[in-house]
Amino acid sequence: MDSERDAPHPYDPAVVEPKWQHVWEEQKTFRAVRRPGHPKMYVLDMFPYPSGAGLHVGHPEGYTATDIIARYKRMRGFDVLHPMGWDAFGLPAEQYAIKTGVHPRAITLKNIDNFRRQLKMLGFSYDWDREVDTTDAGYVKWTQWIFLQLFKRGLAFQQSDMPVNWCPQLGTVLANDEVTADGRSEVGGFPIEKLRIRQWSLRITQYADRLLEGLEGLDWPETKVKQAHWIGRSEGANVEFAVDGHAGETITVFTTRVDTLAGATYVVLAPEHALAQKICKADHVVAVKAYADIANAKSDIVRSDASREKTGVPTGSFAINPINGDKVPVFVADYVIGSYGSGAVMAVPAHDERDHAFALKYGLPIIRVVDDAKADAKVVDVEKEAFTDDGVASEAAVTRSRAPITKGMPSEQVRRVVTDWLASQPGVGGKGAGSSKITYKLRDWVFSRQRYWGEPIPIFFPVECEGDPRVPGAPFTIRYDQPIPVDESELPLVLPDLEDFKPGTDPAGPLARAADWRFFQRDGKWFARETNTMPQWAGSCWYYLRYLDPKNAVSGWTSEDYDAWMPVDLYVGGSEHAVLHLLYARFWHKVLYDLGLVKGDEPFTKLVHQGLILGTSYRYFRALEGDKRLLAGSAKVLRPTDPPSIRLAETKELVEELWAREDEIAIRDNKTFHAALGVEVMLVAEKMSKSRGNVVNPDDIVKSHGADALRLYEMFMGPLEAVKPWQTSAIEGVRRFLDRTWNVCTNVSDAAASDETRRLVHKTIEKVGEDIEHMRFNTAISAMMILVRHLGALAGGTPRESAKALALLVSPFAPHIGEELWERLGSKTLLAYEPWPEFDAALVKDDVVEIGVQVNGKARGSVQIAVDADEETAKAAALGDARVRTFTDGKTIKKVIYVKGRILNLIVG
RNA sequence: GCCGAAGUGGCGGAACGGUAGACGCAGCGGAUUCAAAAUCCGCCGUACGAAAGUACGUGAGGGUUCGAGUCCCUCCUUCGGUACCA
Numbered sequence: 001m002d003s004e005r006d007a008p009h010p011y012d013p014a015v016v017e018p019k020w021q022h023v024w025e026e027q028k029t030f031r032a033v034r035r036p037g038h039p040k041m042y043v044l045d046m047f048p049y050p051s052g053a054g055l056h057v058g059h060p061e062g063y064t065a066t067d068i069i070a071r072y073k074r075m076r077g078f079d080v081l082h083p084m085g086w087d088a089f090g091l092p093a094e095q096y097a098i099k100t101g102v103h104p105r106a107i108t109l110k111n112i113d114n115f116r117r118q119l120k121m122l123g124f125s126y127d128w129d130r131e132v133d134t135t136d137a138g139y140v141k142w143t144q145w146i147f148l149q150l151f152k153r154g155l156a157f158q159q160s161d162m163p164v165n166w167c168p169q170l171g172t173v174l175a176n177d178e179v180t181a182d183g184r185s186e187v188g189g190f191p192i193e194k195l196r197i198r199q200w201s202l203r204i205t206q207y208a209d210r211l212l213e214g215l216e217g218l219d220w221p222e223t224k225v226k227q228a229h230w231i232g233r234s235e236g237a238n239v240e241f242a243v244d245g246h247a248g249e250t251i252t253v254f255t256t257r258v259d260t261l262a263g264a265t266y267v268v269l270a271p272e273h274a275l276a277q278k279i280c281k282a283d284h285v286v287a288v289k290a291y292a293d294i295a296n297a298k299s300d301i302v303r304s305d306a307s308r309e310k311t312g313v314p315t316g317s318f319a320i321n322p323i324n325g326d327k328v329p330v331f332v333a334d335y336v337i338g339s340y341g342s343g344a345v346m347a348v349p350a351h352d353e354r355d356h357a358f359a360l361k362y363g364l365p366i367i368r369v370v371d372d373a374k375a376d377a378k379v380v381d382v383e384k385e386a387f388t389d390d391g392v393a394s395e396a397a398v399t400r401s402r403a404p405i406t407k408g409m410p411s412e413q414v415r416r417v418v419t420d421w422l423a424s425q426p427g428v429g430g431k432g433a434g435s436s437k438i439t440y441k442l443r444d445w446v447f448s449r450q451r452y453w454g455e456p457i458p459i460f461f462p463v464e465c466e467g468d469p470r471v472p473g474a475p476f477t478i479r480y481d482q483p484i485p486v487d488e489s490e491l492p493l494v495l496p497d498l499e500d501f502k503p504g505t506d507p508a509g510p511l512a513r514a515a516d517w518r519f520f521q522r523d524g525k526w527f528a529r530e531t532n533t534m535p536q537w538a539g540s541c542w543y544y545l546r547y548l549d550p551k552n553a554v555s556g557w558t559s560e561d562y563d564a565w566m567p568v569d570l571y572v573g574g575s576e577h578a579v580l581h582l583l584y585a586r587f588w589h590k591v592l593y594d595l596g597l598v599k600g601d602e603p604f605t606k607l608v609h610q611g612l613i614l615g616t617s618y619r620y621f622r623a624l625e626g627d628k629r630l631l632a633g634s635a636k637v638l639r640p641t642d643p644p645s646i647r648l649a650e651t652k653e654l655v656e657e658l659w660a661r662e663d664e665i666a667i668r669d670n671k672t673f674h675a676a677l678g679v680e681v682m683l684v685a686e687k688m689s690k691s692r693g694n695v696v697n698p699d700d701i702v703k704s705h706g707a708d709a710l711r712l713y714e715m716f717m718g719p720l721e722a723v724k725p726w727q728t729s730a731i732e733g734v735r736r737f738l739d740r741t742w743n744v745c746t747n748v749s750d751a752a753a754s755d756e757t758r759r760l761v762h763k764t765i766e767k768v769g770e771d772i773e774h775m776r777f778n779t780a781i782s783a784m785m786i787l788v789r790h791l792g793a794l795a796g797g798t799p800r801e802s803a804k805a806l807a808l809l810v811s812p813f814a815p816h817i818g819e820e821l822w823e824r825l826g827s828k829t830l831l832a833y834e835p836w837p838e839f840d841a842a843l844v845k846d847d848v849v850e851i852g853v854q855v856n857g858k859a860r861g862s863v864q865i866a867v868d869a870d871e872e873t874a875k876a877a878a879l880g881d882a883r884v885r886t887f888t889d890g891k892t893i894k895k896v897i898y899v900k901g902r903i904l905n906l907i908v909g
Numbered sequence: 910g911c912c913g914a915a916g917u918g919g920c921g922g923a924a925c926g927g928u929a930g931a932c933g934c935a936g937c938g939g940a941u942u943c944a945a946a947a948u949c950c951g952c953c954g955u956a957c958g959a960a961a962g963u964a965c966g967u968g969a970g971g972g973u974u975c976g977a978g979u980c981c982c983u984c985c986u987u988c989g990g991u992a993c994c995a
Contacts, residue, residue: 222914229913230991232994255995335993346995353993357993575989667935670919716922724921730921732933736933739948778933782922783931785932854928854976859928862928897927
């Protein structure tokens with residue numbers, strides 16, 4: 001063996017990285033301690049669900065970003081709280097348990113061990129003493145305790161006959177938020193149907209306004225818009241339509257366009273509306289019933305397809321439009337949703353697209369009551385299409401209305417006038433014929449799951465029975481109408497062990513089978529525990545509070561700790577949680593605030609979503625007909641209804657998609673080819689998936705390139721928030737940077753740095769610091785690359801001071817190599833709390849700069865010039881440039897624009 | 910349809926309204942080597958040109974400006990979210 005040839009690489013992350021991880025762990029380097037007089041920083045990651053698959057490359061993206069901030073802020077003298085934990089209740093563990101018979105707890109603990117190992121391998125500076133696990137009894141205790149506070153305030157309540165999203169495959173109810181737009185479960189993608197069962201709900205609607213208003217002060221991205229949209233506040237009016245011939249019955253409709261009331265020519269009820277059957281004329285009952293049955297069988301999803309043709313049936317009854325006394329027909333149609341507003345609408349075909357489509361189909365009158373206020377607008381023919389904008393009251397609006405509307409009155413004003421007038425009218429029951437009303441799209445949060453692996457709901461009920469209800473077959477009745485909270489001293493209420501975790505057919509859930517756990521006797525009476533469990537979101541609603549004092553058995557957190565660390569200063573996680581977790585957590589926090597248990601009413605001051613990391617694969621095709629030859633990859637393919645029948649857009653050829661991996665391709669003449677097959681391929685970036693073979697495993701990358709290289713690469717790929725494709729070849733670049741950094745810092749000299757070197761070091765200090773503050777990690781890394789190139793080119797080694805500065809700068813990004821170099825540069829103490837280097841403002845500012853010279857706005861050269869040179873000097877210097885002169889010679893300079901240190905623009909003519 | 914984000918070399922991406930393409934990947938050329946790997950140096954938007962250079966160039970079209978990738982208007986495309994919500 002030739003020892004020189006096989007000489008070990010001087011920088012070996014496999015040695016350096018475990019060494020420092022061990023030191024940090026031994027010394028508890030990152031234990032969060034609050035010192036008086038120091039600023040604080042609470043840097044929070046969205047904690048992961050510990051899946052069996054382990055970390056994917058998306059996790060380290062956000063975690064590295066927060067780690068850079070945490071490490072940087074420590075060096076800046078901040079007390080930093082940077083914790084990690086596990087959101088460990090959830091369906092995957094339970095489903096794995098059902099398949100294998102292994103207890104979900106065992107699976108969960110194993111997965112947590114693997115996640116912890118992987119996170120430690122990446123060198124994140126978490127305070128591991130604060131690790132939390134939402135499934136731990138010491139944690140569940142406080143989740144249940146918060147539930148009891150909600151229950152005592154009337155914010156947790158039961159609904160006995162609630163239409164819920166029932167997923168037969170999962171055997172559970174899902175919240176609206178857990179159902180995808182196309183009517184499938186978010187977990188598993190199974191179809192959902194409507195079922196009416198008893199459910200626990202949380203009254204989040206009571207907080208709708210505050211959840212909306214609270215968004216204003218938050219430093220959050222577009223997520224705020226999404227939450228606002230989800231809450232869906234809309235201002236309008238309820239209007240009472242008396243039913244002709246049914247004394248005392250009124251149909252309440254909700255509208256945001258009460259200004260169009262005079263144009264209402266019919267009324268529509270949702271099929272499930274209570275009055276639909278009641279007011280129906282005898283000869284219409286059968287048809288209405290049949291229509292409602294069909295509509296109920298359709299899922300919300302099918303019903304909510306707006307492009308579907310409008311259908312409906314008449315009830316034969318008429319309602320009276322309060323503004324003019326007109327009798328208008330009442331229909332039942334499934335384009336009206338029972339659960340929004342009042343489940344009934346007034347139909348104004350002239351000014352609403354859905355009503356227009358329906359009116360055309362059933363030949364109902366269309367009456368224009370709003371004219372376009374814009375004089376130059378082309379006039380919309382309301383017989384042909386609806387005019388949906390605000391405008392001014394039309395002639396018909398005046399003549400068809402008893403309310404004091406005048407022609408030309410703006411819609412906004414008409415709404416106020418009509419609402420006031422309706423309120424003054426005697427309505428049914430003397431309450432007025434209408435009033436202003438605010439509705440929300442936000443619904444109460446269905447909070448129970450018919451599942452095993454979740455927090456038991458700490459409630460029990462009296463049981464009516466003869467003898468022992470635990471005896472199989474014994475009759476009993478549970479009085480669900482008399483819920484009793486478990487005494488706080490009895491918390492946590494832990495899950496019983498089960499042999500079989502399957503949901504089964506009993507909507508009470510698998511816990512109903514644990515009879516010894518479910519039923520208990522007190523003072524000779526039998527009681528039954530609630531057998532539903534909480535949804536997965538429960539644990540993540542307050543985990544940021546538990547980190548404050550994770551082992552406290554007496555309270556969930558303390559106000560001292562709250563004052564010390566809260567609110568969360570920076571929260572980083574995926575945008576998929578924009579409306580679910582982030583809305584629920586804000587809701588709980590506001591409840592806790594009202595209870596005086598926390599001080600601020602918003603938990604997360606600044607929020608950042610890291611962008612998705614896509615996998616890279618290369619597409620080509622094989623013809624499925626004829627010679628089955630290989631075809632070049634193309635973006636233009638037709639994907640008709642039938643998935644396998646992909647055709648090329650140009651030739652209409654039937655093809656099969658094939659995928660090459662990054663390591664199988666070669667590049668010639670700026671085109672990508674499959675190296676072995678020679679066929680041209682096209683780069684496609686999409687979500688990593690096993691079927692594409694483009695999944696990247698962090699363990700492999702750490703093995704091949706090191707944790708520091710992985711961290712650095714993920715930060716160098718592009719802006720944190722951007723969606724970015726993974727390219728393994730590009731890691732080589734940051735790995736080379738680390739090698740060079742190593743070489744530069746292990747080849748030092750004690751000679752003083754040159755002026756040029758010192759200037760560059762200080763500029764880099766300034767740039768990297770600013771970029772970290774703004775979370776522009778990619779450009780910070782590029783600045784350090786420039787510095788390393790410069791230092792590497794110096795004859796006689798790197799000045800020691802420059803090398804030390806570099807080690808400090810690189811350390812938040814690549815902490816292992818940072819510590820190692822810091823030690824090798826002669827330090828006896830850890831780098832982690834070393835002060836961030838200060839830059840010298842005088843060195844950062846250049847005396848002489850190169851500025852661009854333009855002639856008539858076009859770049860024609862550049863000149864070296866003192867940074868504060870006056871215009872005359874700059875002009876003279878520019879005219880000293882031969883190339884510039886070729887554009888100015890023989891012409892007069894009519895104007896000079898000079899921006900010091902930036903640009904000189906000569907306008908000639 | 911509506912809301913949000915974004916369109917810049919072969920690729921990832923840089924650019925306080927001021928010399929577009931920093932930094933990196935890939936590619937090409939060179940040094941080193943017996944050779945290779947690694948490393949180091951150089952080149953690297955398009956067209957014309959031997960070169961100097963000139964023209965063009967940030968999705969399309971218009972506008973504001975001494976000057977526009979950046980600001981304004983219209984449109985196209987992609988991605989994310991969302992929808993009979995009255």
